[in-house]
Amino acid sequence: MKNNNFRLSGLAIALTAMSGMSGGANAALELYSTEGTDGAKTSFSVDGYFNTFYVNRDDKQNDLRTSDVKMGFLPNTIGFNFSKDVGDLTLGGRSSFWATINDSLNNPTDTAIDVRQFYATVDGDFGQVLIGKDFGLYSRSNIFLDEILLGFGSPGLNPNGVSFGNIRAGYEYPTPSAQITYRTPDLSGFKLAVGVLEPANTTGAAQSEESAPRLEAEATYSADLNGLNLTAWVNGLQQSSESATTEVDTTGVGYGVKASIAGLTLAASGFTSEGTNGILLVNGAFSDDNEADGFLVQGSYTLGANRLVLSYGETDAVDAGYLDTENTSIALFHDVNSNLKLVGEYNMYEGENAAGATAEEVDTIALGAVVLF
Template sequence: MNNKNVRQSALAIALAVAMGASTGASAAVELYNQDGTSFSVDGYFNAFYVNRDDKLADTRDSRIKMGFLPNTIGFNFSKDMGDLTLGGRSSFWTTINDSLDAPTDTAIDVRQFYATVDGDFGQVLIGKDFGLYARSNIFLDEILMGFGSPGLPGGVSFGNIRAGYPYPTPSAQITYRSPDMGGLKIAAGLLDPANTATGTPSDEHAAPRFESEMTYSANLNDVALTGWLNGRYQSSENGATTVDSTGVGYGVKASIAGLTLAASGFTSSGDNPVLIGNGAVSEDDADGFLVQGSYAFGANRVVLSYGETDAEILDLETESTTLGLFHDVNSNFKLVAEYNMYEDRSRTTGATSTEADTIALGAIVTF
C-alpha cells in the first residue's frame, strides 16, 4: 500500500498513535494497486455502555453511545505522475447517538475531503481537513480511542476537549507540509476564517485564517521523544468591531519500554476554547493543560489522564480525570474500560454547573 494514500488521515493517526501527517493506516484494506494507482478503504466502529452519575441532578442514567471518535469510513487514493504523486482522502463520520432522536435520519458529516500533491518539496493539501492549531494536542491524546468527559446529547463524548485542549475544527484550507528534516516537520496553512466579530457572514476578513504546526521526533538512548508547537491567527471585522484571534498549542511526549508520559497545553485570546467556528466572541483569554501517563504490558495499556481549562471568554473552569484500560483482543479488535470524573463551574461565581462520574465500557473494531 502506498504510504501517501492516507498521509493526512486523522483516523490513521488515531489508529497508529503517530505524529501529525506522516503515517499510513495499517488497518486499511487495499482494493486496487496497479500501474502506479492505488485505492484503499479504512473503517472505525465503536460502541460503549455508559453509566453516568449526575451529582447535581442526583440521577443515574445508562446509555449505549459511541466514544470520543465517531464511527468512520474513509476512502484513499494515490496516483504516481512522474515527479509528483497525486492523492486524496474522503472520510464520512457518523453518530449512533441519535438513534431515538432521529430514528431514520442518522447524522453524517464529512470532516475530510481533500486532494494532495506530493513531491521532493513536501506536500500541498487542498480541500477540507482538520486544522493545524491543537491538532497534535488531540491526535496524541492517550484516551483518543476512549470516551472521556460527557458531551452533548445526540453527539460524541468530548474526551478532553474543553478540559485540556480545543477542537481543531475541520476547515477549508490550502496547507503545505515539509519533508521530514531529520525528525523535524513544519506545516503552514491558509484556512477559511471564522466570523467572530458578529458571527454573521457580513464580517470582513482582510486575510484568511493562518495556522501552523512544527513537530519534532527523536530517539535518545531508547527514549522516544515527540514535541510539537502549533498556532493560529485571524482578524475579523464588522463596522467598528474588530476581533483578533490568536492561539498557541504545545506539548511533549516521552516513551521508554511500556511507559509513556505526556504533557500538553494551550493559550488563546479571542477564540472559543471548545469549538472554533462562526459566532461572536470577545478577546478574552483562555488556557488549559493536559497531563497523562500510560503503561503498556502485553495486550493491555493503562492510562491516567488529568486536564483543566480556564476560560475567561466563556466564564468557565473545568477539570476532567480519566482512568482507562485498553485491551487488544487482536490487531483489529479492542476493548475499553474507563472511569471519568468531570466538573465545570463559573469562574466568576464559583457555582458548579456540571459534576458527573461516568463509567464507560466499549468495544472498537477497525479495518
C-alpha cells in the first residue's frame, strides 16, 4: 500500500489543528511533484511559521516593567519535506530550521539557528520507522495539543530569553533527540509509537555510563463520536545513568484528554517524573530526589474567526529550583485568513521557592501576529 503524502511533523500537525486547517496540502507548499508511469509519486514541499509579539512584562518581585519585541512560544521556523514511492514503500524526510529573533541586539546579523528535526522515514503496510532527530515521545501530545501553542505563555527563565508556554507550568518539554522510532498504522483511531533515543548523562560526572538507550513511547486514541471529537493519550520515558559514585534512574509519565463539540473545546493533561528538573531532560546533574508533577486544564470557544482560550497550569517540583509554579492565561486568537492570525494574550505567572516564599511574580501582556503556510 503506497502512502503518497509526506509525514507531517509534530509541529505541522499542531499548526494544522490549531489553525483550523484540514489536510496536508494546506500545511505546506508543494514545490515539486511528479508521478511515474507506475503511479509512483515523488514530491518536495516547504512549510513556514513566522511570528512576532509586542510584550509588556510586569515583574512584581523586582518592581520592574519592560517592553520587548520578540517571538512567541514557538520560534520562527522553515521546514523542508521529501517523499518518494519506491515499490511498496514510501521514503520520506524532513529538516526544519528554527530561528530566534530575541537576540537581535546581542547578535544583530548573526541570529541563533537550531535544527530540531532532521530525519528520514520509511512507510509501508507495517506502519512507519523514523530515523534521525525529532521531538521526543514523552510529553509530545501534552505540548502539541496545548491551546496556547501559537501564543506566548509563561515568561521563561529570564526577561531576554524565550517564553515557555506552559513548560514548568503543566508539562515538560519533549526534548528533540536522536532516535529510532516505530509507529503503528492507524488502528481504528488507536496509534502507538515506541522509540529508542539518545540517553542523557544525568549524573553530572565527566565520565558516566548509559548502558541502555532511553526508551520512550506514546499511545493515542482519536474518535468522532456523533460530532464529539475526542483525543486521549498517554506517554512515558525511562532511562538510567551511572557514574563511579552516583546512579540516577529517570522516569516520566504524561497523559491527557481533549474533547471538542461545535465550537467548544475542553482539555486536561498532566505528568509525573523523577530524575529530571521538571522542565526538560538534558545532560546535567540530577538525582532520584528530583521529582515533579503537574497538570494543565484549558477551555476554548471558537465563534467564526475568533477563538477565546482560558488556561491554568501548575508544576510542583522537589529539589529542582522551585517548589511550586503556576501560570494562568487568557488569550484571543483571530483568523484574518487561513495563513494569518492575530493574537492577544494576558499571562499571570507565579513561582515559589522551597521555603514557600514567592520567588517570581510576572504578569505579561503579549500582542502578536502569526503567518504560516
